[in-house]
Amino acid sequence: MRQNLQITAAAPDPALLDLPWDVPLEMWPDEVLAALPRGISRHIVRFVKMSGRVIAVKEIGETVAYREYELLRQLSRIDVPSVEPVGVITGRRAPDGEPLEAVLVTQHLQFSLPYRALFSQSLQPETATRLIDALAVLLVRLHLVGFYWGDVSLSNTLFRRDAGSFAAYLVDAETGDLHDRLSDGQRSYDLEVARVNIIGELMDLQAGGLLEEDVDTVDIGARLVDRYQRLWTTLTVEETFNAGERWRVAERIDRLNEAGFDVGELDITTDIDGTTLHIQPKVVDAGHHSRRLMRLTGLDVQENQARRLLNDLDTYAAAMDRQNDEEEFVAHDWLTHVFEPAVRSVPRELRRKLEPAQIFHELLDHRWYISREQGRDVPVPEAARSYVDNVLRHRPDELAVLGASGLADEDEDA
Incomplete structure (x- = not known):
């Protein structure tokens, strides 16, 4: 029976039509699949190679698929860390005319891994707490924009390395809902479900x-x-202090910046007699350090990676005695003479293992370690060679095929 596919997508890719939509997703042939690790899911999920990229295809009810697609589009527009929606496909039928479920298509998040894949590797014992910290930051960001998740879990999250930490991304929004503002009860319920x-x-x-x-x-x-709770308080609590302590306004902004957030607006009020000030952030946006690095260098990286790169930029400025030069000029020279040569020193076939910023971060860590071990300041080129031969070459490839770990078939169908 002829199919009558309906494809809903903001920018539909004609290659979508070439995929075997008349076959149940669990029976798709290996030649169209990408062997990437998948987390546990209530639905059938497959990673698919298409147009030189990888997409995630999830079989799900039509109504839920459209709802999740729209939610992910809204989250993308307000710059919340989440997977990018590609489209919804309905009207699928098997050759015998049997209706098949609709599918939600999303863009695969490069360099990301589900939590089970991370624990399959040889990671430090504190990995679990670092993942929890990343998830807490994500949940705060979602709640700040009024998003109620409804099913917070590690399984519904993807993680990317962010210097020595992780950055978390929402990957499953089917139980979510977007409001103008969340009540304390909604936030508490999300938090308890997460726990x-x-x-x-x-x-x-x-x-x-x-x-x-x-x-x-x-x-x-x-x-x-x-x-x-500590991060939410830092970002939202109203602070009271005496009029003679106005320096605390700058201190509050510094604390917010240190947490990785920018202050777009402050609400400052005084008592009738003018002796007390009240300050409360009105708008807080995540990505303070990543935006500063983007402005200075054009590098688009995770927040903690940006913090580490900016620290190295500051070290470079001090070493070159250029603290008083225009920051943009110093940043350009650092990018040209430090960052880019270090990344280019990695053999091309190994660059797919990690993001460039993560490679540079790990190179800095390795340089510090071998410098301490050898009792001398090891030059960056020498440290890069040692890092490539002794560390990076033995790391798993977090961009390309990771299915060899045996995690690629761990889906739970429900």
Whole structure:
């Protein structure tokens, strides 16, 4: 029976028509699939090679597919870390005329991994807490823009390396809803769902031998609540101080910047007698350091990576005795003479393992380590050679095919 496909997409790719939509997703042939690790999902999910890129295809009910597609588009417009929606395809039929479920298509987030894939690698014991910290930051950002998630979990999140930490991205929005503002009850419910889900997911990792048995999963779940509440307070609480302590306005802004947020507007009021000031941030936007680095160098990187690169830029300016020069000129020279040569020193076939900014961050760490070990200041070119031969060459490829880990078939169908 002839199919009557309907494709809803902001910028439809003609290559979508070449995919085998008349076949149930779980039976798609290997030649169209990309062997990337997938997390646990309630639905059938496959990664597909198309037009030189990778897309994620999820079979899901038509109404839910359209709703999630629109939610992801809204989150993308307000610059919330989430997967990019490609489109919704309905009207699928098998050759015998049997209707097939609609699919939601999203862009695969390069260099990202589900939490189970991260724990399959040889990571430090504190990996779980670093993932929790990243998820707490993501949840705060979502709540600040009025997004109620409804099913917060590690499984519904993707993680990308961000210097020594991780950056979290929302990957499943089917239970979410966008409001002008969330109530304290909605935020508390999201937080409790997150805590319970995370404890369960970490216990599952322990049962599978991917997390050490002596790790206190309940304590890690509680860490999410504590990290979230402290960050939320830093970003939103009203602060009161005497009129003679106006320096605390600048201090508050510095604290917000240090947390990685910009202040777009402040609401400052005084008491009737003018003796007390009240300050509360009105608009807070994440990405303070990444935006500054983008402005200076054009590099688009994660927040902690940007912080690390900016620190190296400051070190370069001091070493060159150029602290008083125009910052843009110094940044251009640092990019030309430090960052780009270091990244280019990595053999082309190894550059797909990590993002350039992550490679540079790890190179700086490696240089510090071998300099301390050898008792001398190791030059960057020498440190780069050592990093490539002794570290990077042995790292898993986080952009290309990771299916060899055996995680590519861990979907749970429901």
